[in-house]
Amino acid sequence: xxxxxxxxxxxxxxxxGFDINCGMRLVxxxxxxxxxxxxxKELIDTLFKSVPAGVGCKGFVKVNKKExxxxxxxxxxxxxxxxxxxxxxxxxxxSYGRIDWADPSKVSEKAVSRGIDQLGTxxxxxxxxxxQVVHAKHIFxxxxxxxxxxxxxxxxxxxxxxGSRGFGHQIGTDYLRVFEGVVKKYNIEVRDRELMCAxxxxxxxxxxxxxxxxxxxxxxxxxxxxxxxxxxxxxKVFKTPAEKLEMNLVYDVAxxxxxxxxxxxxxxxxxxxxxxxxxxRAFPPGHPELCKLYRxxxxxxxxxxSMETGSHLLVGTEQAMRExxxxxxxxxxxxxxxxxxxxxxxxxxxxxxxxxRGIYVRAxxxxxxxxxxxxxxxxxxxxIETVHNAGISKKVVKLIPCGNVKG
Amino acid sequence: xxxxxxxxxxxxxxxxxxxxxxxxNGLFENAALAIFEQSADxxxxxxxxxxxxxxxxxxxxxxxxxxxxxxxYLKDAKQLLGKxxxxxxxxxxxxxxxxxxxxxxxxxxxxxxxxxxIKAVTYHMFKVEKTKEGWAxxxxxxx
Numbered sequence: 001x002x003x004x005x006x007x008x009x010x011x012x013x014x015x016x017g018f019d020i021n022c023g024m025r026l027v028x029x030x031x032x033x034x035x036x037x038x039x040x041k042e043l044i045d046t047l048f049k050s051v052p053a054g055v056g057c058k059g060f061v062k063v064n065k066k067e068x069x070x071x072x073x074x075x076x077x078x079x080x081x082x083x084x085x086x087x088x089x090x091x092x093x094x095s096y097g098r099i100d101w102a103d104p105s106k107v108s109e110k111a112v113s114r115g116i117d118q119l120g121t122x123x124x125x126x127x128x129x130x131x132q133v134v135h136a137k138h139i140f141x142x143x144x145x146x147x148x149x150x151x152x153x154x155x156x157x158x159x160x161x162x163g164s165r166g167f168g169h170q171i172g173t174d175y176l177r178v179f180e181g182v183v184k185k186y187n188i189e190v191r192d193r194e195l196m197c198a199x200x201x202x203x204x205x206x207x208x209x210x211x212x213x214x215x216x217x218x219x220x221x222x223x224x225x226x227x228x229x230x231x232x233x234x235x236k237v238f239k240t241p242a243e244k245l246e247m248n249l250v251y252d253v254a255x256x257x258x259x260x261x262x263x264x265x266x267x268x269x270x271x272x273x274x275x276x277x278x279x280x281r282a283f284p285p286g287h288p289e290l291c292k293l294y295r296x297x298x299x300x301x302x303x304x305x306s307m308e309t310g311s312h313l314l315v316g317t318e319q320a321m322r323e324x325x326x327x328x329x330x331x332x333x334x335x336x337x338x339x340x341x342x343x344x345x346x347x348x349x350x351x352x353x354x355x356x357r358g359i360y361v362r363a364x365x366x367x368x369x370x371x372x373x374x375x376x377x378x379x380x381x382x383x384i385e386t387v388h389n390a391g392i393s394k395k396v397v398k399l400i401p402c403g404n405v406k407g
Numbered sequence: 408x409x410x411x412x413x414x415x416x417x418x419x420x421x422x423x424x425x426x427x428x429x430x431x432n433g434l435f436e437n438a439a440l441a442i443f444e445q446s447a448d449x450x451x452x453x454x455x456x457x458x459x460x461x462x463x464x465x466x467x468x469x470x471x472x473x474x475x476x477x478x479x480y481l482k483d484a485k486q487l488l489g490k491x492x493x494x495x496x497x498x499x500x501x502x503x504x505x506x507x508x509x510x511x512x513x514x515x516x517x518x519x520x521x522x523x524x525i526k527a528v529t530y531h532m533f534k535v536e537k538t539k540e541g542w543a544x545x546x547x548x549x550x
Contacts (some may be wrong), residue, residue: 018527018549055521056486056514114483124524125550166483169526173476193530334419365521
């Protein structure tokens, strides 16, 4: 992450990433693994059909250009108004699922036509939808876990990792080219062309900031539609309304985004453009931006590991505010390239081996599955211990995968 | 000299290609092939769907960046899964013009063996250069 003075600093599309508002979403259920296990295959197969994934997938929500503009402006609220979610989902989303400086006039036609059919889609790569189990020994902070809706050993939860799809990717691409002219205009030297930037207050900087917010809102909406589809899938498989299954959103948090926030620097409050790329916001208890529900406990942080080893739920701290502009890690990170992983393991055999270990996986691409093998990732527990011991977020619960949908 | 090779361990979460061509047209066609083969097993693509691309730029490297980005745009906006391309680049008044014909299929998850949904072409280490043997490029794509 990096933060720059909001008056004299810069904004960098490459410092945010092409997948604008790539993020995580965690949903509870009141089902235990014992109840889910007999129906696990049916559940994952249903989710695989309900949430399109992989190259060129289209979502089930069909919108026209006017409606897509509303999505750019309203994010999650648009979905809830259209019946794709619950009112309570909104406050359990970073920035309440809507960034209010979105400016659709700064978005290209190309970006719109790339993303208009992709609401409610996962994509591929390291994006996934995962069913996970909370074992009693993995509840590190029972009080905070309870505040987040995790209260019973062997409780099953659902995690989603995806972003703004082709829409955000195109906005990133468009502005990388725009900023190429900008660095010359403002005489800015960059070491890596990928990190080209513009003064935040320049026309180009503000144009990108407005377009980026459109992509961020689309990503909130994308994950909101996916949540709706997850609830529908559970209702179908368990023949019980999602409300009765207590399928509450724990939180939705972005890990590729830039925002103006107020932070204390050398004892003075200052407005800074916080770039979080592969970095999660980690606001502490009492932060005014958090909804009432989490004001006392602090902000939930969702950190994904590999599909074989597990993921974590943590909580934000004061120390993160003091030391890292209210930010922490976003995932375990790779230790092996995609090509190297594919040389060591085949998708089909990995799928079978995981099933033997109790993780049922459905994937559009078998080579894509091999690339995501657990051995290609760092040890998630080590990453979590590091951020926990550094004090920039605190462990709450570890989540163990039992089912996975991949692109 | 092959058409391209994947360079391991340059961008661990992404994919880096070193691309070769006897001439500029060949370099661009091989770069497109790298994108196509990263997206799907092209043996499962018939190649009956056609799309044309016309682009202009004041340098060859921005032209390549735009061309490859255009292929990703066509994948999402026109559902085009590319198999091969025919590229023709001309230069006049310091401007490079590209015309390309792309042959592929409409994406069909039942028919095609799909691989990665490439997010974007990055500028990280991006390079186009004249070599002793012809032309070479270095491209990292975001997966």
